[in-house]
Each structure stands twice: as structure tokens, then as C-alpha cells.
Amino acid sequence: MWYVIYCEDVENSLPLRKQTRAAHLERIQLLVDQDRILVAGPCPAIDSKDPGEAGFTGSLIIAEFDNLSAAQQWADGDPYTLAGVFKKVTVKPYIKVLP
Structure with missing residues (x-):
């Protein structure tokens, strides 16, 4: 199921983010290689597509996992998460309807 x-x-x-970006992307790439990513960014x-020093307010990943517990883990x-970039992480089941 998607989460x-x-x-x-x-x-x-x-x-x-800058310090940890390579490790973050490397970990997501493993899901991409397994065709388990719907979208991430x-x-x-x-x-702006390039916010420069304004930075970011968060991230969204929709990926396939066996269950909610696996997605949360x-x-x-x-x-x-481990580096303290995120103050809050929400994980929920997702059903893709369109397109």
C-alpha cells in the first residue's frame, strides 16, 4: 500500500539539510530502484523552484510499504529525521485514485 x-x-x-542531503537522497534512491516511490520532494x-537561502518548510514522500508500521519505521x-531537520513527521495510508 502507498503511504x-x-x-x-x-x-x-x-x-x-545541506549537511545530510546526500544520505537522505541515497536512502530514497533505494526505494526508487525498487519502484516504490510515487513522488518525493x-x-x-x-x-520558487529554487528558494535559495529561504530554504524549505518540509518534505513530502509517497512510497509503498507493507504496512503502516514499516512506513513509520x-x-x-x-x-x-535523525539529524533533526524535521520537527514533526506524519505517516498516513494513501490511496492513489488519479491519474
Whole structure:
């Protein structure tokens, strides 16, 4: 089943994001390689594809896991979570209807 992992950043998270980005993307790439990612990406702090120093307010991942517990465990082990980038992580089941 698909699960939404919605993560909200701490204030001024950009330096932490930059330090941890490679490990975060490497971990997500494993799900991509297994065809288990529907979508993944950050939420810019301003209305721009490149927010620069304004940074980001969070991230969204929709990925396939066996169950809610597995999705939560994956989210708990994310490098951004472990580095303190996120102040809140919400994991919920998701049903894709369109397209």
C-alpha cells in the first residue's frame, strides 16, 4: 500500500539539510530502484523552484510499504529525521485514485 510521509522542518533547517542531503537522497534512491516511490520532494519556503537561502518548510514522500508500521519505521530512520531537520513527521495510508 502507498503511504504519505509528510515532514515539517524546524526553523532555519537549511544548514542541516545541506549537511545530510546526500544520505537522505541515497536512502530514497533505494526505494526508487525498487519502484516504490510515487513522488518525493521538498516544500520550498517561498513560491520558487529554487528558494535559495529561504530554504524549505518540509518534505513530502509517497512510497509503498507493507504496512503502516514499516512506513513509520522507514520515516524514523531517515537521515533528515535523525539529524533533526524535521520537527514533526506524519505517516498516513494513501490511496492513489488519479491519474
